[in-house]
Amino acid sequence: MRNGLTKVLLLAGVMCIGFPVLAQDAASKGTPKIDVSCIQNAIDERDNSLVAMVDIWSSSVKSALETRRDLERASWDIRGYKERRLAQRKAWSDYGKVLRYANSQKKKERVSAWKKFEHNRKECEGAYSPEMNTGSTYDANL
Numbered sequence: 001m002r003n004g005l006t007k008v009l010l011l012a013g014v015m016c017i018g019f020p021v022l023a024q025d026a027a028s029k030g031t032p033k034i035d036v037s038c039i040q041n042a043i044d045e046r047d048n049s050l051v052a053m054v055d056i057w058s059s060s061v062k063s064a065l066e067t068r069r070d071l072e073r074a075s076w077d078i079r080g081y082k083e084r085r086l087a088q089r090k091a092w093s094d095y096g097k098v099l100r101y102a103n104s105q106k107k108k109e110r111v112s113a114w115k116k117f118e119h120n121r122k123e124c125e126g127a128y129s130p131e132m133n134t135g136s137t138y139d140a141n142l
Contacts, residue, residue, distance in 0.1 A: 038124035
């Protein structure tokens with residue numbers, strides 16, 4: 001009995017000494033290598049696309065606003081009420097069309113940039129962060 005108890009205690013002692021070393025080795029093997037430059041390039045590509053999208057959208061909306069302003073101002077030079085109202089309605093209608101088109105293009109570009117980023121991110125080894133999933137919802141207001 002004494003011999004069996006000694007063996008068990010000896011085995012338990014060896015396991016206690018060796019377990020932290022084994023656990024440390026397993027933890028280091030489980031940590032994936034992160035390809036930092038790959039994810040940085042994916043972020044650059046996404047955000048450069050978003051910046052370009054905002055630039056195109058804002059210049060389009062600015063031009064539409066300036067055109068609406070000029071047409072609406074010019075409408076007040078028209079003497080007849082009906083003709084003036086038609087000119088004003090056309091100015092607002094044209095502005096609305098340009099604005100809807102610019103917003104739809106902006107949305108397409110934003111969604112495309114995030115889809116491409118998601119694809120590129122998956123290609124990068126070990127690059128994952130929960131913010132990468134929720135980031136597109138922040139940009140939905142762009």
